[in-house]
Amino acid sequence: MKWDTLEEEPCSVARTVAVIGDRWTLLILRECFLRIRRFDDFQASLGITRHLLADRLKKLVRFGVLRKIPYQDAPKRYEYILTQKGLDLYPIIMSIVHWGNIHMVDARGRPMLHQHKTCGKMFDPVMVCSECGEPLSAKSVHVHPGPGARKSSPVHAKAAERAKAG
Amino acid sequence: MKWDTLEEEPCSVARTVAVIGDRWTLLILRECFLRIRRFDDFQASLGITRHLLADRLKKLVRFGVLRKIPYQDAPKRYEYILTQKGLDLYPIIMSIVHWGNIHMVDARGRPMLHQHKTCGKMFDPVMVCSECGEPLSAKSVHVHPGPGARKSSPVHAKAAERAKAG
DNA sequence: ACATTAAGTTCTATTTTAGAACTGTCAATA
DNA sequence: TATTGACAGTTCTAAAATAGAACTTAATGT
Numbered sequence: 001m002k003w004d005t006l007e008e009e010p011c012s013v014a015r016t017v018a019v020i021g022d023r024w025t026l027l028i029l030r031e032c033f034l035r036i037r038r039f040d041d042f043q044a045s046l047g048i049t050r051h052l053l054a055d056r057l058k059k060l061v062r063f064g065v066l067r068k069i070p071y072q073d074a075p076k077r078y079e080y081i082l083t084q085k086g087l088d089l090y091p092i093i094m095s096i097v098h099w100g101n102i103h104m105v106d107a108r109g110r111p112m113l114h115q116h117k118t119c120g121k122m123f124d125p126v127m128v129c130s131e132c133g134e135p136l137s138a139k140s141v142h143v144h145p146g147p148g149a150r151k152s153s154p155v156h157a158k159a160a161e162r163a164k165a166g
Numbered sequence: 167m168k169w170d171t172l173e174e175e176p177c178s179v180a181r182t183v184a185v186i187g188d189r190w191t192l193l194i195l196r197e198c199f200l201r202i203r204r205f206d207d208f209q210a211s212l213g214i215t216r217h218l219l220a221d222r223l224k225k226l227v228r229f230g231v232l233r234k235i236p237y238q239d240a241p242k243r244y245e246y247i248l249t250q251k252g253l254d255l256y257p258i259i260m261s262i263v264h265w266g267n268i269h270m271v272d273a274r275g276r277p278m279l280h281q282h283k284t285c286g287k288m289f290d291p292v293m294v295c296s297e298c299g300e301p302l303s304a305k306s307v308h309v310h311p312g313p314g315a316r317k318s319s320p321v322h323a324k325a326a327e328r329a330k331a332g
Numbered sequence: 333a334c335a336t337t338a339a340g341t342t343c344t345a346t347t348t349t350a351g352a353a354c355t356g357t358c359a360a361t362a
Numbered sequence: 363t364a365t366t367g368a369c370a371g372t373t374c375t376a377a378a379a380t381a382g383a384a385c386t387t388a389a390t391g392t
Contacts, residue, residue: 012266
C-alpha cells in the first residue's frame, strides 16, 4: 500500500485514515478540541518535535481540517483553528475518548468528564441510527456496496462463505 | 513522547491511540468488522507486509482487542476474532466511515452503504447524548477534569484565557 | 546592545516500515 | 515417493519516518 494514494482508495475508512490515521495527528486534534491553537502551545503540551508538528499542521491545513488565521501582523503570526470539516471530526474523537474511558482507565478513574450544555448533565456519547434512533452495534448492521464501490473482493467473498459454513 | 508509555497517559485519547493509533491497525480493524479473520486474508486484502501484520495482530491480542481461536489442529491454525473490547470499537470505525462519506467521497459516491437490521433502513450513524438523546457537537460540550486527571496544564490555562480575551 | 517570544527549518542518529525471500507443518495430488 | 500448495509466520536489507537538538528570522521589550 502506498500512503500517498490512500486518500483515493474506494473506502471511506482508508480515506479518513489518510487524513487522521497517525498518532500525532490524533493527539494534535485532541488539542484543537481543547482550544489549543498556536504552534508553540501544541509543541509544549504534546512534546512533539517541532519538525513533525510543522509537517502535521501543514497536512491538516492541506486537507481542509484546519485553517490558518492571522492573529498578529508584525511579525506575521497565525493560529490554527478547526474548519467545519475539522469540527465534524468530533464524533471520532469522542468515540475514541469513550472507548478509552470504558476500556483503558486505571484505578483513579476517568481523566475527563463531559457535560452537555443543552441538558446540563454529565453524559457519555452514544452512537445511534439516524432513521430509528436505536443504539448501533456491529451485529445490527448490514453492509452493502455503494455506487463508489470497487469490484467485490474474492478474499471477502471467501471469508463470508466460511463464516456461513462454519 | 514515548509511545511505549502512551497507554499510561492521563488521557483517554492517548490511551486509545496507544492501541489503535496507526494506519495499519485501523485498516486491520476495518477488515475485522468485514469478517476477515485469517492471517493470509488480512495480508491479501490489505497488501500489508507479513512482518507488520504479525506485529500488529500480536499487539491487538495483547491489548485484548482480538483473540486467537484455533480452527484446525494439524497444523495448529488460529483465527483472529474481535473480543467484546474489540467490538466496542465499532463507534470509532463507524464515525471514521461517516466522516469519510461526508468529506472524502469522489464523484462516484459512497463506497459502502449501511442498513440497520433493526429498522430495515439505510442509515448514517449519529452521536447523541446518553442523557437527553440530542445530537452532540463540540460546542455543546463542557469538559471537566475527572478523578484521574493530571494537574491542570499551564498551556491549556493560557490558551483558555486567550480564547476568553480575544 | 541583548534577551525574549513565536514559528518555523535544518541537521544527524535512531527507529520503523517496505519488499522480498525463507521456514516449518501438514494435506492433497501426480 | 516426490511434489505442490495452503497457511502462518520469521528473517533479511534498503528505504522512509521520527526523535532530539540546534539554528534562523523577525519583531518587541529593557
